[in-house]
Amino acid sequence: MASPVISMPDECSPSRLQPKMNSDENRTDAPPSFVMGIDLGGTSVKLGLLYGDEVVARDQISTAHCEEPRDVFRQAREFVIEALRQNDATFDDLQSVGLAMAGVIDEATATLMETANLHSWHGIGFHQELARVFEKPVAVINDANAAALGESSFGRHRTDSLSFLTLGTGIGGGIIVAGRPINGSHGCGGEIGHVTIDHGPDARRCGCGRDGHLEAYAGAAGIVQTAVEQLEQSDQPSALRDTADLTPEAISDAAESGDAIAIETVRRTGVHLGQAIAMLAQIADPSVVLLGGAVNFGGNRTQTGKRFLKTIHDEMARLSLVQTGSTLEIDFATLGNDAGMLGAAQHARQLAGHDHPNCSNERQHEKR
Ligand SMILES: [Zn+2]
Numbered sequence: 001m002a003s004p005v006i007s008m009p010d011e012c013s014p015s016r017l018q019p020k021m022n023s024d025e026n027r028t029d030a031p032p033s034f035v036m037g038i039d040l041g042g043t044s045v046k047l048g049l050l051y052g053d054e055v056v057a058r059d060q061i062s063t064a065h066c067e068e069p070r071d072v073f074r075q076a077r078e079f080v081i082e083a084l085r086q087n088d089a090t091f092d093d094l095q096s097v098g099l100a101m102a103g104v105i106d107e108a109t110a111t112l113m114e115t116a117n118l119h120s121w122h123g124i125g126f127h128q129e130l131a132r133v134f135e136k137p138v139a140v141i142n143d144a145n146a147a148a149l150g151e152s153s154f155g156r157h158r159t160d161s162l163s164f165l166t167l168g169t170g171i172g173g174g175i176i177v178a179g180r181p182i183n184g185s186h187g188c189g190g191e192i193g194h195v196t197i198d199h200g201p202d203a204r205r206c207g208c209g210r211d212g213h214l215e216a217y218a219g220a221a222g223i224v225q226t227a228v229e230q231l232e233q234s235d236q237p238s239a240l241r242d243t244a245d246l247t248p249e250a251i252s253d254a255a256e257s258g259d260a261i262a263i264e265t266v267r268r269t270g271v272h273l274g275q276a277i278a279m280l281a282q283i284a285d286p287s288v289v290l291l292g293g294a295v296n297f298g299g300n301r302t303q304t305g306k307r308f309l310k311t312i313h314d315e316m317a318r319l320s321l322v323q324t325g326s327t328l329e330i331d332f333a334t335l336g337n338d339a340g341m342l343g344a345a346q347h348a349r350q351l352a353g354h355d356h357p358n359c360s361n362e363r364q365h366e367k368r
Contacts, residue, residue: 033095034087035352036080037345039143039337040072040101047076048341049083053154055342057083069126073133096137098348099130100146100340102172105187137352143340145181145190147333148174150343151290156334163286164333165192165273166293170207171215175284180350182284193219197275217272220295223248227265236261252297255304263304266297270308274315281316281324292333299332 032052039046043064049057059079066072081091105126130138141149148164151157160179166172171193175182182189193215194208203212204222216222224246231241238261239254240246254262277289291309298305309330317325335342 033349034084034089034093035095035345035349036076036097037341037343037348038073038076038097038099039146039340039344040069040099041143042102045072045076046337046341047079048338048345049080049087050342050345051087055338056087058341059083069129070133073130077133094134094136096139096348096352097130097134098139098141098146098344098346099126100141100143100344100347101126102143105140105142105183137348139344139348139351141181141344141347142172142174142183142187144172145174145183146341146343146347147172147292147335147339148176148190148290148343149181149346150335150339150341151292151333152176152179153346154335154342155290155339157288157290157329157331159287161285161287163190163192163277163280163284163289165277165289165291167218167273167291167295168293169220171219172293175280175286177284181347192276192280195276195279197272214272214276218269218276220248222272223251223265223269223295226268227251227261230261230264234261238262248295248297252302252304256298256302263307266304266308267311270311271315274312275319277312277316277328277330278319278325281320281328285324286328288329288331290331290333292336292339296332305332 035050037046037048037050040063043062045061045063047059047061048055057079061072061075061079063072066075076097080094080097084090084093127138127140130140144164144166147166148162151164152159152162160176162176164174164176173190173192175190184190194206194210194213196203196210196212197214197217198204198212200212204216204225205211206213206216207219208215217226227240227246230236231238239257239259240251240261243250243254251262251265255266273291280286280289291312296305297308300306300309309332313328313330316328316330319325320328333339
């Protein structure tokens, strides 16, 4: 195991990360406590220890040599014991542990039902494994829901009414209502990548096997397909014709250089997202929708990214009731890769001490 990298806070308080206090367990007069967040990705695991609202230690470990989840959790436990020690605390001071991971999660048992990367871990009861290793209240959450919760609690746009989309190979989503993530009856709540935006006979086939889903248009492969279709349908010169490996990044760079086909590809992607977000706006009425993930066309740093955002907003507003369309804010997420880990910790904190099937709470400890 790599030795933990412990980052000490510059000062004990106030915190650099002040989450919005929007629920009973987050009362500002509640004593601070240590909680741990674990973000389990396909190849690496992000670990964080929070005291109150501040990340006081963090580490990243690889899943390469982990045969099963308990190997990961044991390393995580070693990390947190050392991190607590360096913060003049003991394992008894750890209130709860939250785990975020990709895939469809049965909330009652925290069993991984479906996932892209950890195929050999299907059907494993993560909640049980986590509780067995840590002997603490534990909570398991889908990674997109965790990112949504992390952004709503610690990001630049703090609100208890927020929706979050991850734009990458696939499109994930998380919806926060009244400060809590919506998981749904089957763990699929907030899966906006699989809403239908094209009902026509030529609708694209989504990776899930259905036709016309958002992901087939605004996922990485869908964006590339949009560019390829334009290249095939016109003789217009474009730098993309000479690009061997056509990716959203290459399209983003070309758009930023003024390439008309690349610019149109970004615009069409924005329109597709705007259509889906308009549906989301009428269903959940969030105050803000955030876009995370690697496919952001440069985000707020580039003209292409800003134009992308405006296209999404304009299309959403065109299709929505005035009340939602005129007030809904759409922006890029701000926490990057930390969002899942922070959201997992926040989820654990929310559930600890509450009667919930996804959180065993028989053992609780308060900061001395
Ligand atoms: Zn689909």
